[in-house]
Amino acid sequence: xxxxxxxxxxxxxxxxANGWPENLDKTxxxxxxxxxxxxxVPVTEPIRGKEAIRDxxxxxxxxxxxxxxxxxxxxxxxxxxxxxRVDAALTDDGWIEIPLTAVFEIDDANKVCAWREYMDLSSIxxxxxxxxxxxxADS
Numbered sequence: 149x150x151x152x153x154x155x156x157x158x159x160x161x162x163x164x165a166n167g168w169p170e171n172l173d174k175t176x177x178x179x180x181x182x183x184x185x186x187x188x189v190p191v192t193e194p195i196r197g198k199e200a201i202r203d204x205x206x207x208x209x210x211x212x213x214x215x216x217x218x219x220x221x222x223x224x225x226x227x228x229x230x231x232x233r234v235d236a237a238l239t240d241d242g243w244i245e246i247p248l249t250a251v252f253e254i255d256d257a258n259k260v261c262a263w264r265e266y267m268d269l270s271s272i273x274x275x276x277x278x279x280x281x282x283x284x285a286d287s
Contacts, residue, residue, distance in 0.1 A: 150224030150225050150226055150227075150228075150229060151224075152254075152258060153224050153225075153226065153227065153228075153229050153252075153254040153258070154222055154224045154229050156178055156229075156252075156254055156258050156259070156260065157178075157222070157224075157229040157231060157252045157254075157260070158219070158222070159178060160175065160178040160179075160252075160260060161217050161219060161231070161233070163175040164215050164216075164217045164235075165216065165217050165218075166216060167214050167215060167216070168209045168212075168214060168215050172202055172205060172206065175205065176198060176201070176202050178259060178260055179198050179201060179259060179260050179263075180198065180255050180257065180259035180260060180261040181197070181198045182196075182197065182198075182261065183196075183197070183198055183201060183259070183260055183261045183262060183263065184196045184197075184201075184261075184262055184263070185201045185204065185262075185263045185264075185265075186263070186264045186265065187204070187265055187267075188265065188266075188267050188269060189264050189265065189266050191269065201263075208237075211237075212237040212238055212239060213238040213239070213240075214237070214238040215235065215236070215237055215238070216235065216236040216243075217233055217234075217235045217236075218233060218234045218235075218236075219231060219232075219233055220232040220233060220234060227253060227254055228251060228252065228253055228254070229251070229252040229254065230249065230250070230251055230252075231249065231250045231252070232248075232249050233247075233248055233249075233250065234246065234247050234248075235248060239276065241276075244272065244275040244276050245271070245275070246267060246268075246271070246272055247267070247268045247271060248265050248266060248267040248268065249265075249266045250263065250264065250265045250266070251263075251264045251266075252264075
């Protein structure tokens with residue numbers, strides 16, 4: 149069930165598996181023009197549209213030196229793909245691990261039309277500090 153949909157998500161994740169992509173064109177080729185992305189459900193607002201999602205990923209690439217993504221588990225239906233992953237981001241102070249579950253919705257053209265990530269925010273704050281996570285400037 150959902151093998152084509154799973155492959156779309158696996159291909160998308162693979163672009164982040166061993167570092168930031170050199171070019172986001174391949175990454176974005178899996179995303180529908182009208183897609184939305186929620187980085188931390190329910191903390192962040194949805195980012196709407198393929199170009200806005202590209203801009204958000206580009207911003208992450210500017211904040212973190214590198215990225216890794218390890219798939220733990222995957223499950224799907226004909227429209228939804230659920231993944232459990234451990235992502236890692238390289239900061240000035242070293243690697244932080246980001247345990248998360250993501251839900252992807254796949255449209256009729258086999259593009260990701262919705263991407264919602266449910267992260268262990270307390271783990272990220274513990275590793276990086278709330279100032280960095282929430283981009284709070286020093287007073």
